[in-house]
Amino acid sequence: QKEVEQNSGPLSVPEGAIASLNCTYSDRGSQSFFWYRQYSGKSPELIMFIYSNGDKEDGRFTAQLNKASQYVSLLIRDSQPSDSATYLCAPDSGAGSYQLTFGKGTKLSVIP
């Protein structure tokens, strides 16, 4: 049984702070890792993906991957109230796999 663990939150951070969202996964065969953002009542949308160990930066977002520890994280710098949403971690199911296993998500609340 493939498992993806995320702290459900809510994670509350003040506006302008760094939000740190963490995810651990059980499938050592996972090669690609995706972060989706889901606003309340809306559908998920992809915001970041990472394939290699280390950091990947895109604007205010940084994804970090450590395959040895089976750990992936998402940092949001200069958090804004508009970042308030649930963030879903989704590793794939192995090399070239089409299937993503979604975690239950971490709810982030950015306080103005």
Place this chain on the structure above:
Amino acid sequence: GAGVSQSPSNKVTEKGKDVELRCDPISGHTALYWYRQSLGQGLEFLIYFQGNSAPDKSGLPSDRFSAERTGGSVSTLTIQRTQQEDSAVYLCASSLWAGEGEQYFGPGTRLTVT
């Protein structure tokens, strides 16, 4: 361009009735996925289509659930003899090709079984 569309947006049905949910993927996307999201839960994979290949039905929770994709485009998810535990938001997503994690989601169909 047009995104993934789903219909209906909301469906209320009585226990025991059959329902059909429709998904129109983004034009040119060969892969189509169905997920289910229950209140406060993550996304549960149901079924996957890639072009004209046989679908991966490994996520379907019971034989009351079935899906088809006609002409490699529009897909219909059918739930027979609905049960209250089937109440959830059913999300459809498409991607350019299989193995690509960038999936584009439709707005979902909220199914309520009374």
